[in-house]
Amino acid sequence: MRIAEPTVERLVQYHRLLEQLSSEGRKVVSSQEIGQMLSLKASQVRKDLSYFGEIGKRGVGYHVDRLFEHISGILASPKKWPIALVGVGRLGEALLGHRAFRSEKFDIQALFDVDPEKVGTNVMGIPCFHMDTAAEEIRRLGIQVIILTAPSSVAQLCVDTLTAAGGIRGILNFSPVSIVTPPDVLVYSVDISVELEKLLFYLKGREE
Amino acid sequence: MRIAEPTVERLVQYHRLLEQLSSEGRKVVSSQEIGQMLSLKASQVRKDLSYFGEIGKRGVGYHVDRLFEHISGILASPKKWPIALVGVGRLGEALLGHRAFRSEKFDIQALFDVDPEKVGTNVMGIPCFHMDTAAEEIRRLGIQVIILTAPSSVAQLCVDTLTAAGGIRGILNFSPVSIVTPPDVLVYSVDISVELEKLLFYLKGREE
DNA sequence: TTATGTGAACCATTTCACAGCC
């Protein structure tokens, strides 16, 4: 069964929350409590969790550690994905150092940039190569996923170069532009300023 | 009329695209072309744009500069929102330096952190204060919006302190945790790692 | 003839309401 995107997103949230609850020694939690902590309806939580079999106990709730392991299994990766990050600017470096980007599911093996100050050095322990050599490095390392933090002006150019190398399966795009890829490349985007635009738009509406 | 969130998100995209098209000297564009460039259906583009009156010309398309100004008006802010950024780590600094965070719509007037290396200095020209003095600074400067880039572990604590100061209308949360606020505070979140999780989840599904 | 604007149909997601089990 195809799992809807909003559901996957919430599964990640449940996973994080359960990790925290578990570390606090919590044993059991109800859909209502989860909902309160994540600002979701209890029925939403139950429906999400029910897609993967009956994991809760009626009249009791969900066993924290058991549910955590269960969701771990759903979100688990069959392998460690080989990733490259393209564009080692402030944002790229911030991501490299971010706790959320340390994971068992992937391994950032290469960085690409055009800045001579960075090419040839290691950043956070990862070697930085010149964009001109990206295609061969991608093939050599078997890179399958790209984190794109290059400036908007060159984002599409980078994507064209990288996908032409072959083997790229997915791109996580941080540039505030929409990029075009071959249909077999999955793209997800994080637009760091569009949420601020939305916030201000709806705040304006509240001011009257 | 209430405008749906996905529509506001796309309006921001149209706005960016039109700015670019205008700078390239483009005069007219059709819903079909806009759709192609942003990976949207033409009908979606037309519906979005029609919410705000008839702005296109039947048989012709949309006049680029006119549509750009039109959307500018829709997204316009009645004032420059006074903002503070909380948590001057790598991510916070990356945002401060990001082009997308320079805008007519707001003004980042204060930074808050607990690091003695940062408190009392200016970062990107903005003064950094200690979190302990946040409440008084927020009241003094009339801060209404918070960009939260503090570590997850203290995110909720920060939110409680900040909202208690009064006057806070909205929070843009970059911590990968869900935060709880009084109902009059609007919260939007940018989760920099959840999109990567989704990407890997669906890539796994494609591998078979 | 071409491309917009829009009601209606469609599809996806959320919420309800209650049966089922602990």
Place this chain on the structure above:
DNA sequence: GGCTGTGAAATGGTTCACATAA
């Protein structure tokens, strides 16, 4: 009695299809 699991209903958003205007 309490809380999950789940069809059914409601809601929200997208796409279609065509009337309408340049």
